Amino acid sequence: MNRKQEQAKEASAVPRHVAVVMDGNGRWAQARFMPRPAGHRAGVDAVRRIVEACGHRGVEVLTLFAFSSENWTRPEEEVSVLMDLLLRTMEKEAGKLHENNVRIRTIGDRSRFSDRLLRQIASVEQLTADNDGLDLVIAISYGGRWDMAQAARRIAEAVREGTLAPEQVDEELVGGMLSTAELPDPDLLIRTGGESRISNFLLWQLAYAELYFSPVLWPDFRESHLDEALSWYAGRQRRFGRTGDQVERLNRA
Numbered sequence: 001m002n003r004k005q006e007q008a009k010e011a012s013a014v015p016r017h018v019a020v021v022m023d024g025n026g027r028w029a030q031a032r033f034m035p036r037p038a039g040h041r042a043g044v045d046a047v048r049r050i051v052e053a054c055g056h057r058g059v060e061v062l063t064l065f066a067f068s069s070e071n072w073t074r075p076e077e078e079v080s081v082l083m084d085l086l087l088r089t090m091e092k093e094a095g096k097l098h099e100n101n102v103r104i105r106t107i108g109d110r111s112r113f114s115d116r117l118l119r120q121i122a123s124v125e126q127l128t129a130d131n132d133g134l135d136l137v138i139a140i141s142y143g144g145r146w147d148m149a150q151a152a153r154r155i156a157e158a159v160r161e162g163t164l165a166p167e168q169v170d171e172e173l174v175g176g177m178l179s180t181a182e183l184p185d186p187d188l189l190i191r192t193g194g195e196s197r198i199s200n201f202l203l204w205q206l207a208y209a210e211l212y213f214s215p216v217l218w219p220d221f222r223e224s225h226l227d228e229a230l231s232w233y234a235g236r237q238r239r240f241g242r243t244g245d246q247v248e249r250l251n252r253a
Contacts, residue, residue, distance in 0.1 A: 013234035015187035017061040018054060019209070021201055022046070023193030024217030037081040042219035044089055051136060053223045055100065057230065061135040061183050065201050069109065069143030086140060087117050094124045101133030107179035108142035109150075135183065142179075144203030151177035180205055188233045190226075192218045210236050 022043060029039030047064065054062045067082055074082075090104075097104060104124050113121075154177050158164035175181065186202060186209045194215040198206060212229045214221070 014058045017184050017186045018059050019063040019186040019189045021065045021191040022218040028217040028219045046218050046221050053226050055134040063137040065139045067140045069146050090120050090124050098128050101131045103131040103135050104128045105137045108140045143200045147179050190229050192221050
């Protein structure tokens, strides 16, 4: 194997798109006899570490599940703290992320956001729009079912208007209507906190992702834990419906 082939093999071992369910903030705080919001604030430090680490390791897209559609049902005080933390974190971190060539995008249902948060999101996305380094996607008020429902609604509207025929609806078209249409599907999902479910996150997009569940609570998640997940991913054989022998032949070609 020559150096070029070795580099190609090494590159293929790094997932293009990593998605993360950042779970365990509240439990981290409760274990320390602290209020739950303290865990969310500690979680911001973990975000900072993992964003930087993914950029250094060649990950192209990092999607973070910051606030789900279902999180609106949490106590009003906690929701208020989370929204304020999201706003202040964007205000504080945007400049540094821009300096590091990170592009920031947000996905999710914005209908319940404050005007101030909407303005901050627009400002951050505009500031970083031309950056071509790591794509940092922040899922806020996001749910996979919401994402598919809004795609279906857009398709139905196009059919009603006569610009789309029902027989034109296929997987590619549906994927192009989702909030992540411009991005590759996740290769690796990491969920921290010891739970083994995806919690309505990127339901369509995770169809062929490798799922890695870590017992580590999110505020304690560090570069070494990320490297463990990436090493585990590198050892997976991604078949996409093929047999193992077929994949091996393709890798040797």
